[in-house]
Amino acid sequence: MTTAGQVIRCKAAVAWESGKPLSIEDVEVAPPQKDEVRIKILFTSLCHTDVYFWDAKGQDPLFPRILGHEAGGIVESVGEGVTDLQPGDHVLPIFTGECKECRHCLSEESNMCDLLRINTDRGTMIHDGKSRFSINGKPIYHFLGTSTFSEYTVVHVGQVAKINPSAPLDKVCVLSCGISTGFGATVNVAKPKNGQSVAVFGLGAVGLAAAEGARVSGASRIIGVDLNPNRFEEAKKFGVTEFVNPKDHNKPVQEVIAEMTGGGVDRSVECTGSIQAMISAFECVHDGWGVAVLVGVPNKDDAFKTHPMNLLNERTLKGTFFGNYKPRSHIPGVVEKYMNNELELDKFITHSVPFSEINKAFEYMLRGEGLRCIIRMDA
Ligand code: NAD
Numbered sequence: 558m559t560t561a562g563q564v565i566r567c568k569a570a571v572a573w574e575s576g577k578p579l580s581i582e583d584v585e586v587a588p589p590q591k592d593e594v595r596i597k598i599l600f601t602s603l604c605h606t607d608v609y610f611w612d613a614k615g616q617d618p619l620f621p622r623i624l625g626h627e628a629g630g631i632v633e634s635v636g637e638g639v640t641d642l643q644p645g646d647h648v649l650p651i652f653t654g655e656c657k658e659c660r661h662c663l664s665e666e667s668n669m670c671d672l673l674r675i676n677t678d679r680g681t682m683i684h685d686g687k688s689r690f691s692i693n694g695k696p697i698y699h700f701l702g703t704s705t706f707s708e709y710t711v712v713h714v715g716q717v718a719k720i721n722p723s724a725p726l727d728k729v730c731v732l733s734c735g736i737s738t739g740f741g742a743t744v745n746v747a748k749p750k751n752g753q754s755v756a757v758f759g760l761g762a763v764g765l766a767a768a769e770g771a772r773v774s775g776a777s778r779i780i781g782v783d784l785n786p787n788r789f790e791e792a793k794k795f796g797v798t799e800f801v802n803p804k805d806h807n808k809p810v811q812e813v814i815a816e817m818t819g820g821g822v823d824r825s826v827e828c829t830g831s832i833q834a835m836i837s838a839f840e841c842v843h844d845g846w847g848v849a850v851l852v853g854v855p856n857k858d859d860a861f862k863t864h865p866m867n868l869l870n871e872r873t874l875k876g877t878f879f880g881n882y883k884p885r886s887h888i889p890g891v892v893e894k895y896m897n898n899e900l901e902l903d904k905f906i907t908h909s910v911p912f913s914e915i916n917k918a919f920e921y922m923l924r925g926e927g928l929r930c931i932i933r934m935d936a
């Protein structure tokens with residue numbers, strides 16, 4: 558029996574208010590409309606961005622909402638106008654899209670699609686401004702156009718990467734956000750040259766993926782910076798060669814790094830979301846050639862403050878979403894890198910829980926324990 562064109566009743570983890578445990582509810586998921594696909598999610602994982610919008614302290618709150626954006630699944634049905642996906646395709650939903658038509662999508666340099674770039678405030682579908690999720694007729698908001706903490710979700714076709722069906726979804730789901738973001742921030746944006754030094758701020762999954770990018774680029778030194786000393790042991794597996802905990806020093810961490818490296822690192826990648834770390838990551842790069850890349854999602858009211866002389870002295874500051882990858886064009890190739898053993902994913906996956914225990918994944922992240930926790934939807 559086909560479910561295409563019909564409302565599907567399934568389980569979803571709903572965030573009713575900020576900071577309260579998610580509750581598993583029966584939700585109704587409407588069929589996909591024009592340019593949309595409905596996906597059966599098999600595995601999802603938790604990224605810190607979900608936690609920021611659940612906690613909603615430094616962000617605009619929008620509730621009730623179905624969070625989740627790092628996931629893998631199978632297309633259940635497609636809406637009108639969708640030609641390049643069909644039921645049964647294995648896919649990764651992506652929080653930022655690629656319409657393939659706008660100036661950004663046509664540019665080789667940008668992944669900031671005019672139509673589908675990341676939008677954290679929107680809680681509905683762009684086609685009609687409505688939600689596809691409801692409980693007893695009451696709409697539940699979407700998150701990042703993906704809302705993967707649900708057995709079924711509806712996503713714009715431009716936010717769906719079709720991948721090799723033999724790729725294990727319980728592993729490659731982490732390429733749907735964190736690992737591609739960190740890895741791409743280094744290899745596509747910071748672009749360290751062979752033998753250069755790289756500092757990575759924040760040694761969660763995104764930061765360690767950035768370190769992995771530095772390792773494959775042939776970096777001579779990879780300096781990991783984190784406030785949580787438990788991160789350092791894990792980071793050794795990712796080729797991080799030295800560690801700095803800002804709490805261990807009575808001067809700014811950028812000065813500590815400048816002393817360690819004879820004036821600064823060649824590249825730095827910030828993966829914390831802390832404005833202080835963003836400023837330090839910029840100021841710790843060498844003058845003349847240093848490049849710093851910001852990846853962490855800041856609070857709504859944060860402002861970046863540095864002396865303009867730091868820029869005049871020929872340092873470069875950049876930022877990136879999703880490691881500059883275009884989701885539909887590039888992510889299938891990143892999945893192939895995993896299939897060809899050019900990129901390791903298993904070491905990022907430290908926990909796994911059934912969907913009914915999704916709140917445990919939040920607890921692990923809040924305690925700074927482990928890297929990625931896979932949430933198994935069928936369990
Ligand atoms: P995580 O919580 O697993 O890791 C963050 C790490 O940063 C933690 O180990 C924490 O101890 C450390 N940290 C926090 N403040 C610090 C400071 N001031 N100095 C040094 N270390 C500090 O999170 P994650 O899932 O790896 O995500 C990292 C960041 O990347 C988050 O801000 C997330 O929202 C962001 N993110 C951005 C994109 C993008 O496309 N730009 C995509 C995914 C995630």
Ligand code: ZN
Pocket residue numbers: 654655656657658659660661662669670671672673
């Ligand atoms: Zn576009």
